[in-house]
Amino acid sequence: MLYILFMLILLLPTLLGFGAILRNIFGDYAKGIAMQIVTGIFFITIVYTVLAFFIPLNFYLEIATLIIGISAFFYFKTYLQIWDFIRVNSLLFISISLLIIFFGAYYPFILDHFGYYVPTIKWLSEVGLVKGISNLDLLLGQNSLWHIFQAGLSHFSDPFLRINVLILIVYLIYVLEKKSWIHFIFFPILFLFIQSPSPDLPVIVLSLILLNEVFNDNKKAGFLFALSIFIFAIKPTMVWMPIFIFLYNLFILKSNLKFTFLGISILLLFLFKNIWTFGFPIFPVQFLDLGFSWNPNPILLQNSSEMAIMKTYDMQYSFAEIQQFSRFDYVKNWLFLQGIKSKIHLAFLLSLIIFFVFAIIKKSKLIWILFLSIFIKSVLVLLFSAQYRFFFEVFFILIFVLFYQLLSKRFSLLIFSTATIFFAAFLSFPNLVKVYLPSFKLGNFMSGFSKNQFIKPSYFEYEKYKTHQLGNLKFNMVKDYIFSFDTPLPAISPQFIQEDLDAGIFPQLKGTTLKEGFIWRKISDQEKEQLKIILKDYSP
Helix, strand or coil: CHHHHHHHHHHHHHHHHHHHHHHHHHCCCCCCHHHHHHHHHHHHHHHHHHHHCCCCCCHHHHHHHHHHHHHHHHHCCCHHHHHHHHHHHHHHHHHHHHHHHHHHCCCCCCHHHHHHHHHHHHHHHHCCCCCCHHHCCHHHHCCCHHHHHHHCCCCCCCCCCCHHHHHHHHHHHHHHHHCCHHHHHHHHHHHHHCCCCCCHHHHHHHHHHHHHHHHCCCCCHHHHHHHHHHHHHHCHHHCHHHHHHHHHHHHCCCCCHHHHHHHHHHHHHHHHHHHHHCCCCCCCCCCCCCCCCCCCCHHHHHHHHHHHHHHHCCCCCCHHHHHCCCHHHHHHHHHCCCCHHHHHHHHHHHHHHHHHHHHHHHCCHHHHHHHHHHHHHHHHHHHHCCCHHHCCHHHHHHHHHHHCCCCCHHHHHHHHHHHHHHHHHHHHCHHHHHHHCCCCHHHHHCCCCCHHHHCCCCCCCCCCEEEEEECCEEEEEECCCCCCCCCCCCECCHHHHHHHHHHCEEEEECCCCHHHCEEEEECCHHHHHHHHHHHHHCCC
């Protein structure tokens, strides 16, 4: 916890300093401490994304960021705003901040932390954005903007990758500044996302902040649209956000299309980043094939597509079985899966119905625009891969829209306190989760409370691997485990080596260095036997 506190003491003034710089250049388009920090995150992330094409997001870049940000923090006397804020909100801010830090110190348990988040951040911080890196590991082709932001601050300020604690503190500041008490009821659920640099948390937080700004008549059209594109670039399943803000600006604010300039610039950067790392504009969709030499192998892309469909049904049906479904079966089997996910799916469908009825009753143009945006996103998700994590934020949005003018401070804090106790027990006693909620698979990866987390956040170390070479690629493979989260680069997990073997291909260096990127080539029968031996030796 002390390490996380140190991270916050460094990064909050740094980000606030960058926000102050932008405010003095472009005017007071974002009022309040929280929105200044958000603009600081926004600016630094975009700069890091551009730089990552050319250099690694290394220690020296982080130190430069800290020096500039903290210097601006003192030069513009932004610390006076912090002092005034803490003086007015000391009890709630300090007590809830300590809770956030406490929850942030638990062990990571989201599997993507090991298979995707940490390896991506490792590549970004040691090499930068790598052309065709999806040929080495398809998941690495995503490179979320949130992981770019985390990578640039992962050497000195936040080596334990708890950047989500920071964004939740920013959210807390925003709630207290705006006195929008309904947001307190969302915090306990969000506590489950702060042990890892999961993009889910920042997009939920930022979308709720942006929604609150709209419902409070923020008329900064260009800023709102740019921030909505930023949210989309962090996690493309948030496609409803730019649709909503675009329609809001067009039909309610009656803005001309000049407001789209900054947002479109960020969108183009996002698309170019995806093409650079993945070969296509939107990961993992095979759309607009421009025939680049670093495009992933079609067989692997097909495997990925089939896996997404099977995950839609929680891996309870094979791809062949799903292909035999009638249209009625597609819906019925999705709604009535075994376990907790069927409850989530039914709740999602019910939420859309309630949202539609609410829009009819309210007869508000703003509510109808929001419903239309959510509905478009829902259709897209249902068409491609209807996994609950892709529409999870819809529940937050619906609760906000239904109750944002109704819940008092006292009642919101009562819900917050009760739910916080529940989730603290949920994380501290994982054996109870395994017994009473066996269909919640992540419960098997929870490790409970550790007294050491009062000093530093809990984290896993493995560091067992062996080095191999095939063709011009010398690579490391984790030993007796499935994830290469702390294996030296370039690392390939056993699962992806197996997929390469099945497809009869293997990644190769495009040039002579890692920065030049990767392509794939077909492998000989002798090389296939070599891969079989490697996999046999290191099967977990």
